[in-house]
Amino acid sequence: MKEALLYDKLEDQKVRCNLCNHRCLIGEGKKGLCQVRVNQGGTLYSLVYGKLVAENVDPIEKKPLFHVQPGSRSYSIATCGCNFRCLHCQNHEISQMPRDESRIIGWEVSPREVVRKAKASGCTSISYTYTEPTIYFEYALDVAKLAREAGLLNVFVTNGYMTSEALDTFHPYLDAANVDLKAATDDFYKKICGARMEPVKESIRKMFSLGVWVEVTTLIIPGLNDDPEGLREIARFLLSISPDIPWHVSAFHPMYRLMDRPRTSASTLRRARELGLAEGLKYVYCGNIPGEGEDTHCPRCGTSLIRRIGFRVLENNVKDGHCPECGEAIQGLGL
Ligand code: SF4
Numbered sequence: 001m002k003e004a005l006l007y008d009k010l011e012d013q014k015v016r017c018n019l020c021n022h023r024c025l026i027g028e029g030k031k032g033l034c035q036v037r038v039n040q041g042g043t044l045y046s047l048v049y050g051k052l053v054a055e056n057v058d059p060i061e062k063k064p065l066f067h068v069q070p071g072s073r074s075y076s077i078a079t080c081g082c083n084f085r086c087l088h089c090q091n092h093e094i095s096q097m098p099r100d101e102s103r104i105i106g107w108e109v110s111p112r113e114v115v116r117k118a119k120a121s122g123c124t125s126i127s128y129t130y131t132e133p134t135i136y137f138e139y140a141l142d143v144a145k146l147a148r149e150a151g152l153l154n155v156f157v158t159n160g161y162m163t164s165e166a167l168d169t170f171h172p173y174l175d176a177a178n179v180d181l182k183a184a185t186d187d188f189y190k191k192i193c194g195a196r197m198e199p200v201k202e203s204i205r206k207m208f209s210l211g212v213w214v215e216v217t218t219l220i221i222p223g224l225n226d227d228p229e230g231l232r233e234i235a236r237f238l239l240s241i242s243p244d245i246p247w248h249v250s251a252f253h254p255m256y257r258l259m260d261r262p263r264t265s266a267s268t269l270r271r272a273r274e275l276g277l278a279e280g281l282k283y284v285y286c287g288n289i290p291g292e293g294e295d296t297h298c299p300r301c302g303t304s305l306i307r308r309i310g311f312r313v314l315e316n317n318v319k320d321g322h323c324p325e326c327g328e329a330i331q332g333l334g335l
Pocket of ligand 1: 017018019020021022031032033034035037083135
């Protein structure tokens with residue numbers, strides 16, 4: 001076990017975890033909501049430090065990050081656990097294992113070894129993904145520091161529920177993030193995810209202001225978050241930060257405890273994309289319907305810049321971060 005960062009010691013051997021916005025008050029011998037942080041004798045420990053449960057070489061497009069080193073590979077890791085309990089979690093076997101099965105599994109991999117494997121496999125970044133990186137913060141931070149020294153980018157794929165303090169600590173090593181903004185209402189966050197919406201929006205704002213490259217994903221679930229007004233609200237929120245933030249609207253399929261909803265239709269996604277573009281976002285992409293709405297076009301002259309199918313980049317015409325036709329700057333990292 002590794003002593004946790006970002007917590008307060010309180011009276012009667014209680015602790016307050018300040019890692020995510022649940023800010024759990026944890027009595028001696030108890031765990032936080034995520035079930036991967038335990039209070040022993042008034043000291044808070046991480047139960048997942050260095051215990052990987054997933055380790056893969058992925059295209060960075062799978063995160064999805066479309067404006068970060070297009071066509072590159074990202075060494076993608078995760079431990080068990082999550083601070084959300086989304087009813088439709090695609091990775092519930094590992095994210096919810098500590099809660100659903102009261103167990104934590106994983107193989108020991110040191111931070112140095114993660115970085116070595118990432119370099120050896122030709123990756124140019126490390127993605128902290130699949131589950132929620134915030135809950136393995138101490139491990140991610142140690143990996144990220146070494147990754148930065150080794151010239152690799154660090155990428156979070158996150159629900160955005162970390163505290164401001166957590167971001168202050170991590171951001172010097174964080175290059176990019178894909179943040180889920182799951183819906184436009186607090187009600188959705190409460191009922192479907194067991195969390196609140198505002199802290200997620202705050203994280204998106206803060207990451208952007210700290211210079212982290214941010215892309216945002218909204219998984220559109222029929223009947224739950226697909227009304228045009230709500231989607232418009234999300235688009236306007238992103239626009240209020242920057243029109244350069246790419247927005248990924250992706251298709252739901254029945255999963256875990258949300259089996260009573262149909263798949264998202266291609267026409268719903270198409271409409272969401274058009275709505276985002278009409279609001280003024282420069283880049284809106286469809287996800288989970290390969291071959292549709294995945295290309296990057298110049299927002300000024302419409303030239304096709306990056307052509308993709310699924311997670312594959314077929315063609316990249318961006319020249320030093322600019323459109324080769326009209327010279328428009330295309331924002332991102334390593335474009
Ligand atoms: S990370 Fe979040 S859910 Fe886990 S103990 Fe800390 S405050 Fe609670």
